[in-house]
Amino acid sequence: xxxxxxxxxxxxxxxxxxxxxxxxxxxxxxxxxxxxxxxxxxxxxxxxxxxxxxxxxxxxxxxxxxxxxxxxxxxxxxxxxxxxxxxxxxxxxxxxxxxxxxxxxxxxxxxxxxxxxxxxxxxxxxxxxxxxxxxxxxxxxxxxxxxxxxxxxxxxxxxxxxxxxxxxxxxxxxxxxxxxxxxxxxxxxxxxxxxxxxxxxxxxxxxxxxxxxxxxxxxxxxxxxxxxxxxxxxxxxxxxxxxxxxxxxxxxxxxxxxxxxxxxxxxxxxxxxxxxxxxxxxxxxxxxxxxxxxxxxxxxxxxxxxxxxxxxxxxxxxxxxxxxxxxxxxxxxxxxxxxxxxxxxxxxxxxxxxx
Numbered sequence: 119x120x121x122x123x124x125x126x127x128x129x130x131x132x133x134x135x136x137x138x139x140x141x142x143x144x145x146x147x148x149x150x151x152x153x154x155x156x157x158x159x160x161x162x163x164x165x166x167x168x169x170x171x172x173x174x175x176x177x178x179x180x181x182x183x184x185x186x187x188x189x190x191x192x193x194x195x196x197x198x199x200x201x202x203x204x205x206x207x208x209x210x211x212x213x214x215x216x217x218x219x220x221x222x223x224x225x226x227x228x229x230x231x232x233x234x235x236x237x238x239x240x241x242x243x244x245x246x247x248x249x250x251x252x253x254x255x256x257x258x259x260x261x262x263x264x265x266x267x268x269x270x271x272x273x274x275x276x277x278x279x280x281x282x283x284x285x286x287x288x289x290x291x292x293x294x295x296x297x298x299x300x301x302x303x304x305x306x307x308x309x310x311x312x313x314x315x316x317x318x319x320x321x322x323x324x325x326x327x328x329x330x331x332x333x334x335x336x337x338x339x340x341x342x343x344x345x346x347x348x349x350x351x352x353x354x355x356x357x358x359x360x361x362x363x364x365x366x367x368x369x370x371x372x373x374x375x376x377x378x379x380x381x382x383x384x385x386x387x388x389x390x391x392x393x394x395x396x397x398x399x400x401x402x403x404x405x406x407x408x409x410x411x412x413x414x415x416x417x418x419x420x421x422x423x424x425x426x427x428x429x430x431x432x433x434x435x436x437x438x439x440x441x442x443x444x445x446x447x448x449x450x451x452x453x454x455x456x457x458x459x460x461x462x463x464x465x466x467x468x469x470x471x472x473x
Contacts, residue, residue: 120183120196120273120306122146122169128177129164129330139164139330141177146274151300151307155317156327157353162310163278165327169308170199170276183273198267199276202283204259206251212238213247216265233269240299241265257288264299275300277309281316293319314354318342326350344463348394348470351463357399357427360437363467364395371395371459374433377411380459385473387464393473396463399427402439402455410454416447428453 122145129139139161146152154162167173169180171192180188187195206215213234220230238244241261251259260280267275277296281289297320300307311317317324318338325335326349334346338354345351351359362373366387371379373395381387407413414430414437426446428439430453439455447453464473 121148121181122274122306122308123181124165124169124178125181126178127165127168127175127180129161129168129173130176139168139175142330142332144325144332144335146306146308149304149306151297151309151320151322153309153311153317153321153324154327155311155314155324155353156333158312160327161330162312162327166199166276166278166308166310169195169274170197171195172199196273197276198270198272198274199278200260200263200267200280202279204251204263204283206259206262208251211248211250212243212254212262212265215251215262216269219266219270230269233271234265237265237268240268240302241295255288256284257292260284260292261295264296268299268303273306275305275307277307279311280309281311281313289313289316296320315356318354324354326353344472345396346472348396348465351396351465355398357438357440359396359398359463360435362395362397362432362435362437364393364464366391366393371462371464373411376413377432379411379457379462382459382462382464385464387473392467394465394467394470396465397437397457398461399438399440401461402441402457404441404445405454405456407454410456412453412455412457414453414455416449416451416453418449419446421446 124142124144127139127142131138142165154165156162164173168175171190175188179186182196216234216237217230220233238247241264243261243265246258281292284292293316309320321338323335324338324341326333328349334341334350341350341354365372366389371381373379412432414432416428416430418429420427421443425440426443428441428446430437465471466473
């Protein structure tokens with residue numbers, strides 16, 4: 119496997135401000151599973167396609183294993199890509215689909231058979247090699263697409279939203295499968311998704327993109343616990359973080375609607391500073407009315423099995439709290455909540471940067 123380095127990579131489309139990459143610097147370590155995540159139009163797929171050689175950068179350099187590859191054809195880059203739509207040939211069997219690139223490269227038949235059978239065993243496809251794609255489930259077709267990449271024995275695996283066409287249950291199964299294969303092959307992997315759950319569960323490191331620039335990068339837990347911007351805080355996490363307008367008053371945090379919380383320990387802030395306070399749904403706790411900071415009426419309750427998501431309004435802002443089902447109110451009933459100040463995320467109200 120190999121390291122991937124992007125230095126000052128740029129991509130500008132004539133007459134378009136969106137989908138533009140501006141001076142992107144990124145190093146992916148040998149054997150790392152890196153996930154590029156962000157909303158539609160942030161540039162994540164364009165970045166992946168430039169690494170693959172399907173898009174030409176308008177600035178910068180791309181190196182794979184220390185070798186500069188921008189300007190080289192995709193087949194010369196030592197990469198293999200798995201697409202969202204599988205891109206399988208319907209008239210070919212599983213074995214023929216998986217071996218197609220090897221046959222074009224005129225590898226010996228024995229070598230092709232060895233690679234296909236090895237990949238099929240890894241992916242649980244050994245009993246399906248003679249079937250055609252129409253006889254396979256969606257998850258099996260995605261495995262075939264992955265097998266076609268594995269048999270090439272590339273330096274780098276590239277995944278472009280490979281699970282978007284699968285239902286929720288299959289997505290969960292395939293996430294585990296992809297991570298297991300990565301760990302088994304010790305493969306350098308770059309994975310693109312707009313699904314923050316995939317990013318959090320798969321990645322060694324997550325890179326959050328916004329408007330063609332890196333907003334923040336780090337381990338999934340680091341980004342979840344210490345988001346650098348309000349954008350990252352709101353994008354990562356399911357259910358999403360709640361945001362409340364806040365003002366520093368008398369050394370405490372005034373969240374409006376009568377809710378006041380102490381400032382997080384060790385974080386003195388100037389009087390009158392305007393902030394956005396981020397509170398994750400699980401950071402709320404049911405409290406007795408006399409001990410609660412938040413007093414509201416439940417507007418809707420989603421029962422999720424082990425937990426319930428209670429929706430309410432505070433100071434004109436829609437909020438949600440995760441609660442134990444036994445303690446969750448019904449819609450229309452009062453809800454009294456406290457929140458641990460140490461679990462707040464605070465952002466400057468103007469810049470959106472963490473403070």
